[in-house]
Amino acid sequence: MEEPDTEPPLVVVPGADPSARQLCFAWGPAEVLVCETRFGRADAGEGAPGSSRVFVVRRDQDIYIQTLRKLFNESHGIFMGLQRSEEELAGKSRKAQLVQVSKNYRSVIRACMEDMHQAAVSTRDPALQGQYSTQVSILSAMELIWNLCEILFVEAAAAGLLLLRLLDWVRLHVCDVDSMVREVLSSENPSKHKLFWNVVDVFVLQGRMDEARHLLSKEVTANPTSMNMYKILDDLMKKMPMPSLGNTQTLTELELKWQHWHEECQRFLQDGTFASNPHMESICKILVGDEDAILEKKELMTTWYHFLVTRLLYSHPTVKPMELRFYAQSSMDLFLGGESSPEPLDMILMAAFEFEMHQVIKECSIVLSNWWFVAHLTDLLDHCKLLQSHNLYFGSNMREFLLLEYASGLFSHHSLWQLGVDYFDHCPEFGRVYLELHIERIPLNTEQKALKVLRICEQRQMHEQVRSICKIMAMKALRNNRLGSALSWSIRAKDAAFATLISDRFLKDYCERGCFSDLDLIDNLGPSMLLSDRLTFLGKYREFHRLYGEKRFPEAARLLLTLMTAHIAPCSFWMTLLTDALPLLEQKEIIFSAEQTYELMRCLEDLTAGNVDKQKFQEDDVETTKVEMLRLALARNLARVIVKEGTVEGS
Amino acid sequence: MVSVINTVDTSHEDMIHDAQMDYYGTRLATCSSDRSVKIFDVRNGGQILIADLRGHEGPVWQVAWAHPMYGNILASCSYDRKVIIWKEENGTWEKTYEYTGHDSSVNSVCWAPHDYGLILACGSSDGAISLLSYTGDGQWEVKKISNAHTIGCNAVSWAPAVVPGSLIEQPSGQKPNYVKRFASGGCDNLVKIWKEEDSQWKEEQKLEAHSDWVRDVAWAPSIGLPTSTIASCSQDGRVFIWTCDDASGNSWSPKLLHKFNDVVWHVSWSITANILAVSGGDNKVTLWKESVDGLWACISDVNKGQGGVSAVTEGQQNEQ
Numbered sequence: 014m015e016e017p018d019t020e021p022p023l024v025v026v027p028g029a030d031p032s033a034r035q036l037c038f039a040w041g042p043a044e045v046l047v048c049e050t051r052f053g054r055a056d057a058g059e060g061a062p063g064s065s066r067v068f069v070v071r072r073d074q075d076i077y078i079q080t081l082r083k084l085f086n087e088s089h090g091i092f093m094g095l096q097r098s099e100e101e102l103a104g105k106s107r108k109a110q111l112v113q114v115s116k117n118y119r120s121v122i123r124a125c126m127e128d129m130h131q132a133a134v135s136t137r138d139p140a141l142q143g144q145y146s147t148q149v150s151i152l153s154a155m156e157l158i159w160n161l162c163e164i165l166f167v168e169a170a171a172a173g174l175l176l177l178r179l180l181d182w183v184r185l186h187v188c189d190v191d192s193m194v195r196e197v198l199s200s201e202n203p204s205k206h207k208l209f210w211n212v213v214d215v216f217v218l219q220g221r222m223d224e225a226r227h228l229l230s231k232e233v234t235a236n237p238t239s240m241n242m243y244k245i246l247d248d249l250m251k252k253m254p255m256p257s258l259g260n261t262q263t264l265t266e267l268e269l270k271w272q273h274w275h276e277e278c279q280r281f282l283q284d285g286t287f288a289s290n291p292h293m294e295s296i297c298k299i300l301v302g303d304e305d306a307i308l309e310k311k312e313l314m315t316t317w318y319h320f321l322v323t324r325l326l327y328s329h330p331t332v333k334p335m336e337l338r339f340y341a342q343s344s345m346d347l348f349l350g351g352e353s354s355p356e357p358l359d360m361i362l363m364a365a366f367e368f369e370m371h372q373v374i375k376e377c378s379i380v381l382s383n384w385w386f387v388a389h390l391t392d393l394l395d396h397c398k399l400l401q402s403h404n405l406y407f408g409s410n411m412r413e414f415l416l417l418e419y420a421s422g423l424f425s426h427h428s429l430w431q432l433g434v435d436y437f438d439h440c441p442e443f444g445r446v447y448l449e450l451h452i453e454r455i456p457l458n459t460e461q462k463a464l465k466v467l468r469i470c471e472q473r474q475m476h477e478q479v480r481s482i483c484k485i486m487a488m489k490a491l492r493n494n495r496l497g498s499a500l501s502w503s504i505r506a507k508d509a510a511f512a513t514l515i516s517d518r519f520l521k522d523y524c525e526r527g528c529f530s531d532l533d534l535i536d537n538l539g540p541s542m543l544l545s546d547r548l549t550f551l552g553k554y555r556e557f558h559r560l561y562g563e564k565r566f567p568e569a570a571r572l573l574l575t576l577m578t579a580h581i582a583p584c585s586f587w588m589t590l591l592t593d594a595l596p597l598l599e600q601k602e603i604i605f606s607a608e609q610t611y612e613l614m615r616c617l618e619d620l621t622a623g624n625v626d627k628q629k630f631q632e633d634d635v636e637t638t639k640v641e642m643l644r645l646a647l648a649r650n651l652a653r654v655i656v657k658e659g660t661v662e663g664s
Numbered sequence: 665m666v667s668v669i670n671t672v673d674t675s676h677e678d679m680i681h682d683a684q685m686d687y688y689g690t691r692l693a694t695c696s697s698d699r700s701v702k703i704f705d706v707r708n709g710g711q712i713l714i715a716d717l718r719g720h721e722g723p724v725w726q727v728a729w730a731h732p733m734y735g736n737i738l739a740s741c742s743y744d745r746k747v748i749i750w751k752e753e754n755g756t757w758e759k760t761y762e763y764t765g766h767d768s769s770v771n772s773v774c775w776a777p778h779d780y781g782l783i784l785a786c787g788s789s790d791g792a793i794s795l796l797s798y799t800g801d802g803q804w805e806v807k808k809i810s811n812a813h814t815i816g817c818n819a820v821s822w823a824p825a826v827v828p829g830s831l832i833e834q835p836s837g838q839k840p841n842y843v844k845r846f847a848s849g850g851c852d853n854l855v856k857i858w859k860e861e862d863s864q865w866k867e868e869q870k871l872e873a874h875s876d877w878v879r880d881v882a883w884a885p886s887i888g889l890p891t892s893t894i895a896s897c898s899q900d901g902r903v904f905i906w907t908c909d910d911a912s913g914n915s916w917s918p919k920l921l922h923k924f925n926d927v928v929w930h931v932s933w934s935i936t937a938n939i940l941a942v943s944g945g946d947n948k949v950t951l952w953k954e955s956v957d958g959l960w961a962c963i964s965d966v967n968k969g970q971g972g973v974s975a976v977t978e979g980q981q982n983e984q
Contacts, residue, residue: 050680421936450936481731
């Protein structure tokens with residue numbers, strides 16, 4: 014047995030006096046029931062009654078948050094697209110495709126954040142507002158992490174490009190300074206604003222040189238004395254070598270240029286060029302990558318990873334992916350400076366900078382409240398063929414493990430379960446059996462829903478489940494006295510026993526009421542009539558009635574006889590059939606031939622002589638009368654038919 | 665995030681001994697020392713009392729829902745030596761069968777997989793296990809295994825239905841040849857596996873590892889692997905996971921999940937068998953999960969306590 018890395022979290026169930034009782038539990042399809050009890054049979058009947066409450070405990074409640082619905086639905090679409098995407102594409106185009114998928118996921122997260130934010134702003138309920146705001150920050154953190162993973166793992170940005178991407182990343186996500194920037198820029202006289210230099214610093218720290226220069230130019234127009242210093246600084250900032258996207262220079266070229274430029278900045282600094290203007294001097298210090306100068310601007314950077322990127326920009330812009338880990342750890346240490354300890358988010362980002370993919374996934378699993386994030390991210394990384402290369406023997410199973418967890422969670426939702434089906438489809442090892450186990454638990458509240466579930470099972474050849482669902486629906490219909498529906502369900506389930514049961518009910522109803530219900534169904538049984546003998550009889554018997562109704566008496570008569578002689582009809586029904594024969598016997602036209610009449614008589618004798626209800630026949634007056642009437646009618650018919658058959662035409 | 669989403673106030677007048685959700689999670693059945701069995705509709709976080717069933721003359725220990733294809737059927741067993749089967753007919757719940765064939769308290773009832781028909785196994789303190797099979801028209805056939813466990817039987821649990829051999833669809837109406845098995849735990853410290861052969865129930869295996877009364881056994885649902893898994897817990901504080909790798913069911917090997925400090929009363933598998941819940945004497949329900957390399961780790965504790973609910977994010981120990 015393993016010892017887990019962290020203490021298993023405790024969920025406390027409200028109750029009184031923990032010392033007195035124990036907890037009894039049971040699994041539901043999607044929850045755990047917990048109630049207080051005291052085990053031990055010896056206590057039978059004694060002791061204080063205690064709490065009479067049962068608690069329903071569940072996981073994955075996030076699926077019920079309305080505003081996250083879009084996240085689940087749209088990411089499902091992206092997921093499916095990814096599974097079906099062209100695997101034949103290789104190299105660059107495949108990578109571009111995967112990066113696009115990653116961007117799609119991120120835009121869904123952002124859209125959801127936007128919705129959540131709107132919801133938070135428009136609600137008046139403070140509790141709800143708090144909930145929404147929490148959700149917004151969780152989504153924001155997710156997007157931050159995903160974006161970094163996209164840069165480092167999916168796109169696997171190489172040195173040069175890596176820095177550009179990280180700069181974008183920081184600019185996008187460190188938003189705390191945005192309002193300050195806006196305020197200064199929109200003021201009448203920005204250079205007079207007390208936060209002016211802060212904003213310039215922000216631009217410099219984020220490598221936004223053009224914007225910094227633009228602001229600086231405003232300052233110098235207001236303050237012409239610093240014109241010289243300004244010109245030099247502006248020039249330095251303009252010349253700063255940056256990695257370019259167009260591949261117009263190699264890494265070595267860039268490094269050389271940068272070295273040169275760096276030395277130039279150093280010289281101006283050492284010469285005391287900016288000594289009289291502390292603001293400009295500190296900017297120049299930043300340009301040469303002076304850590305202390307950069308750290309002084311802590312509040313403007315707000316996070317250690319911003320600090321990391323700024324450091325890299327001004328000390329090692331050609332940083333290689335594998336070198337990140339060293340800078341990351343020291344950046345975090347320097348930034349936090351022993352005053353505060355890293356939060357879970359920090360640890361996750363650190364793991365990413367260290368290229369510990371599994372660690373990222375593990376930490377995210379622990380911190381986040383549902384499986385959505387890790388399931389989709391891991392799936393994407395798996396498609397990038399990154400998990401296998403990590404040589405952990407459950408590498409490929411981890412994707413499936415997470416997808417199974419995520420999809421299982423969806424199944425307890427009344428409509429999201431349909432998404433879960435698709436996820437299970439793409440889990441090659443256990444997806445099918447998980448689907449089988451979960452799909453049986455979907456409440457079949459309406460016929461429509463049952464048909465939907467059925468279609469899903471049929472498409473996947475899940476025959477057991479099809480049968481099971483049809484049987485359940487048939488039983489339900491029977492309980493509600495909807496015989497027609499029950500019959501069609503049991504035919505679909507190919508359940509002969511049930512079909513027999515329902516046919517018996519139909520026949521019983523007929524005997525009591527003299528007519529059939531659900532004629533349409535019975536008339537159109539077709540080959541499914543053969544499912545059970547009783548059902549066949551029901552179909553044929555109805556056919557008899559139809560023939561009779563259409564006055565096709567000879568055919569009706571023949572059918573009637575066959576029903577008895579071929580033993581399609583159960584013995585219990587023979588009396589009814591013979592009674593049905595009466596009107597045919599009484600017709601003016603002779604319908605039954607001599608032979609047929611003899612057959613009928615034989616049937617009657619079989620029925621009355623030494624058979625099941627003999628006792629009953631003798632006691633029941635109605636029955637005796639019926640038998641007598643039949644005998645009379647048969648005899649009369651026989652007489653007529655002998656004469657008719659014996660008569661030669663024309664004589 | 666694990667959280668309490670609903671609290672059902674059952675208004676039982678005495679200790680509740682068991683609570684079970686039906687197949688779909690829409691209904692809740694509870695039973696208590698107050699001799700009653702109650703059924704609630706718990707859809708959408710609500711609670712509506714559907715039935716208050718009286719018929720037992722002693723504390724009711726367990727309830728079990730039958731598969732919905734047989735209708736709405738519930739079984740209950742009690743200290744009064746009776747097993748009662750209740751059925752919903754025309755919107756009302758009624759007693760449909762009462763079995764009084766045991767000489768002392770009936771401790772556990774468990775319905776067989778629906779593929780076998782409507783069959784109920786009952787374990788009793790008189791050491792016997794009864795199997796009640798519905799034969800149609802309100803009739804039940806009884807088979808009894810006397811002296812299944814000396815002193816008493818505390819728990820019964822069915823193995824999932826697995827069709828041996830071919831996967832070809834059987835012709836309609838014909839039942840495939842299932843091999844029916846179930847596990848039982850008793851006061852003789854043993855877990856036993858029973859198999860039906862020629863319409864007779866025979867003891868197939870004796871699993872020995874516990875040093876005190878076995879309180880509960882739970883056979884894990886099948887996820888398509890050729891292995892079978894049983895969890896057992898005992899007064900000796902231990903929970904074992906038994907696995908059998910071969911299809912003939914001959915060699916079972918135990919793995920100790922954990923040794924608790926107190927009696928372990930109850931074990932149960934989630935519906936996809938990936939989580940095992942264990943309730944111990946120390947007011948906790950612990951949830952255990954098998955990591956992919958075959959080791960078990962505790963993933964969560966559900967505990968009773970004072971005051972409000974504090975839901976803590978759940979950890980997943982998926983890679984070690």
